[in-house]
Amino acid sequence: MPSLYDRDGVALSKLQKLRFFPLALTGGHGSYVVDETGRDLLDLSASWGAVSLGHSHPALIEAVSGALQNQAGASVLSATNEAAVDLAERLLDLTPGIGDRKVWLGHSGSDANETVARAVTAATGRQRIITFTGAYHGGTAGSMAVSGHSVQTHAEKSDGLISLHYPDPYRPVDGDTTGASVLETLKHRFETDAPPQDVAAVFIEPIQSDGGLIVPPPGFLKQLCDLCKNHGILTVSDEVKVGVGRTGRFTCADHEGFVPDFITMGKGLGGGLPISAAIGPAEIMDFATSFSMQTLHGNPICAAAGKAVLDTIHTENLLENAAKTGGYLIQSLRQLMQSHELIGDVRGRGLTIGVELVETRDSKEPAARAAAKIVYRAFELGLIHYYVGMNSNVLELTPPLNLSAQEVDEAISILSKAIQDTVAGRVPDDVLMGFEGW
C-alpha cells in the first residue's frame, strides 16, 4: 500500500511544491498537525502563517459551517453578500488610513498585490513601481513582476521596476546600518534616470519575510514613505505575512510609524481558508469597474472565516498573546544562542520570528545546508518549521497567534536537539535528496 506522500508524488504536480521533508497530513488540532502515521507534530509554521487561530478552532468551524448551511451565493461579482460587506467594514475600522477608503477581496496575497500593482499604474498613469531586492509579493505574473526574490529569477519584471536594497541591520551594505544610503540612492534615481512623476507606488514589506525575516532599521520606512509621499508616490504595505495581528499589533506598519495608502492582507486573515484583502484610497479602488475580478472573489464562506478570525483575535486577546508569547519565544531563542554558535541572529516582532544561521559569527557565512538539515531533523523529532532568505539560511517561525508558553518550551527543546544533531553530523546528506526548499 503506497503512503499518502508517495501518492502525492504520483498525482500532484511539482509546479506548486516547496518541500523540505516528507510531510503528509491527515488532520490537526490547535498548534499541532497529525501526520499519516498518526503522529502529532508541533506546527511553528502554521502553513506559512495561514493557520492563525490554530487548526480546527471552534469559532472557525462554527462560522464556516453556518455560512454553508445557508449559502449566500459564491462571490461579490454580480451580487453582494453580508459576510463580505461585514468583513470589509471591519477591515476599514481596524486599519489606519486617510480619507475615503475601500476594500477589495480576493483569494491570496498574490492576487491582492497584483491587483494593487495593476490599479495604481492604470489609475495614476504613472508606469513605474519601487520594490526591494528580496521582496516576495506573490506567485502570479503581476505580483512576481514587482517582487525581487531570488526564487523568481524566471519571472518577467514590470517595466521600469526600481529595485532598492532592503536595509538589513545584520548584514549592512557598505556599513550602512540605518538605511540612509538606500534613501540617498532613491533620491539620486529621482534626479537622474527615474523621475518621481513616473512612479506610481512603492511596495513595502514592513518585515521582509521570505527575503529572510529582516526587521528594518528604526525610522527607515517612515522616512521612505515621507520621501515618496512628497512626490505623490503611493505607499503599499504588504502585510500578507505579518499583518492580522501576527506582530502583536493589527498591522505591522503601526510599529514603524507610517500610514500606508494601501494595505494588503491574506494568509492569516482566513485562518486557513483562502481570502485576501487590499484596502486603499477610494479614488483608486473605484477608478474602473470589472478591472480585477475572479468568479469566487468575496466568497461568503471565506469571508465568514475572515470575520471569525477578526472576532477571535479580539475575544481571545490574541494581539496581546502574539506580543507576549512571541517575546518569550524570541528570548528563549536568544538563550539558545549561548549553546549554539551556529545561530548568528534572532529577530522579529511578536510571532514573526527569524533565526539566521551562520558558519561562524565572525564570518557570518550563511549556513544554508545546516538550515536544511535542521528543519529536516526537527520534523523527525516532531516540530514543523521551514527556512527562508535570499541565502536559504533563516529559520522562519510564524506559529498560530494563540501559541502557549508550554508550546514554546516544547519547540525550543526540539529545535535545540535538531541543531545539536546537525552540528554533530548525525543528519546524513542524502535525507535532503528531493527536498530542495527555496
Ligand SMILES: Cc1ncc(COP(=O)(O)O)c(C=O)c1O
Ligand atoms: C509578504 C508576502 N506577500 C505576498 C505573498 C503571497 O501570498 P500567497 O502565497 O497567499 O499568494 C506572500 C507569501 O509568502 C508573502 O509572504
